[in-house]
Amino acid sequence: MNEVKRTLLEFLAVVAVAVPLAVAANALNPEGLRLRHDYFGGIDVSERTREEARARLAQKGIQILEHAAILEMYNDPIYQDGAYAFIDSRSEGEYQRGHIPGAYLCDHYHVERYAEGIVAVCNSSLQVVVYCEGGNCNDSELTAEDLFHFRVDPALLFVYIGGLEEWCKNGMPIEKGERGSGNLAECEK
């Protein structure tokens, strides 16, 4: 067998062994991806503008809130009593590094871990505000859709589309660590 043939055969053998092993390793990894799951709700990368998100959410009866309205809710004394639920749709690591004080974690990509608790919180709140990083992030939209599918009343559901980016830009504090840790800090520049 000549060297070229042998190398090509070896390449194919490596791929043929590595790919099934990789699929198996992913399946065994608790953080692994579900291969058939549609994580992005069929939304194309180019369809993530605010206007398109607004139109998609409006179709489901979910509204978008701007910073002024969020601030009003946050400063309302009944926020501390749990009347409004802020839902952080980013990953646990990002949440731990800083979230809107009092917000609950509900990572869209691992929604099954949080669904039960979050749905109970949503159903006992007057309004539910979902946010993510801001900018091009559409995790808040996807989490709002998750909650919609978990039968949270869409009339209660709002998306803070400016997200944490806008929150920080307006000089608002973040809470580090767990919800209610009281570890308030300024956003990192």
Place this chain on the structure above:
Amino acid sequence: MSALRSAARSWWRSGGTGLVARLIVGGAFLALAVPKLQDPVGFLKILREYDLAPASVPFLLNFCAAVLPWVEALCGALLVLGVAVRGNALLFAALLCFFSVALVSRALELQQGLPFCAIKFDCGCGQGVVNVCRKLAENAVLLLLSLFVLFGRAPRFCLRARLFGARSATTGR
């Protein structure tokens, strides 16, 4: 001077250069796979930005994001250990070519009037936000080393350099 030249010649003959090239390429892929394995969702989100697969077929994107880091880690380890050396070197050379084309195409999308070498973004390479020119230079070095392993002298210091046909030397003697 002649002693130095003779030491270099004997190092070259012993297959030492191929070993170093193998360790660098295999080690780099192994190390860069680790952050992706720790955060598969993060890698999936970055991969989505490249817009390589249609949103209507999520399986394609999920499959790439789930499988690629494991393949990199596994084949990186095989290259370091010296198993199927040329097959793995060919795989890494092909991956590096593909990654570099994807990197340039994504950088051009993000350019927005900036000089090309001023563009920085998280390319999903396992290093966080990187400068595109620096990353391309790294890829070029790794590609050259992969090609060196692929076309260079018969690999030495290997557990099983070739899977098929005659077995290569397994020690450095």
